[in-house]
Amino acid sequence: MSMNHHKNKSFPCDKCGLCCRNIRGHELYLHLDRGDGVCCHFDENNNLCAIYDERPDICNIDTMYRKFFSQSMTLPEYYVLNIEACKKLQGIEQ
Ligand code: SF4
Numbered sequence: 521m522s523m524n525h526h527k528n529k530s531f532p533c534d535k536c537g538l539c540c541r542n543i544r545g546h547e548l549y550l551h552l553d554r555g556d557g558v559c560c561h562f563d564e565n566n567n568l569c570a571i572y573d574e575r576p577d578i579c580n581i582d583t584m585y586r587k588f589f590s591q592s593m594t595l596p597e598y599y600v601l602n603i604e605a606c607k608k609l610q611g612i613e614q
């Protein structure tokens with residue numbers, strides 16, 4: 521009914537860091553690859569993005585939704601697609 525319905529639900533990232541450690545092969549992330557498929561902004565000491573507040577739009581799920589997907593699906597639907605991608609990454613690494 522309104523956008524407010526989803527206002528307080530943020531993406532359930534468990535901070536595994538796998539997305540930032542596996543950017544190889546993704547054209548949009550090429551410029552971030554430090555050479556081994558890991559993003560040059562990824563901090564391996566704490567498993568977090570070192571530039572999180574200024575991270576590129578392509579790393580910001582809510583920005584990506586707003587800019588490119590809000591016309592074609594709901595935010596929960598977009599989250600589900602992304603959760604599937606996370607699970608796929610997590611399955612590969614197990
Ligand atoms: S792969 Fe998914 S769950 Fe893991 S850090 Fe990235 S967004 Fe979060």
Ligand code: SF4
Pocket residue numbers: 539540543552559560561562563568569570571572575576579
């Ligand atoms: S900029 Fe940050 S969020 Fe984006 S891939 Fe690199 S470490 Fe991850």
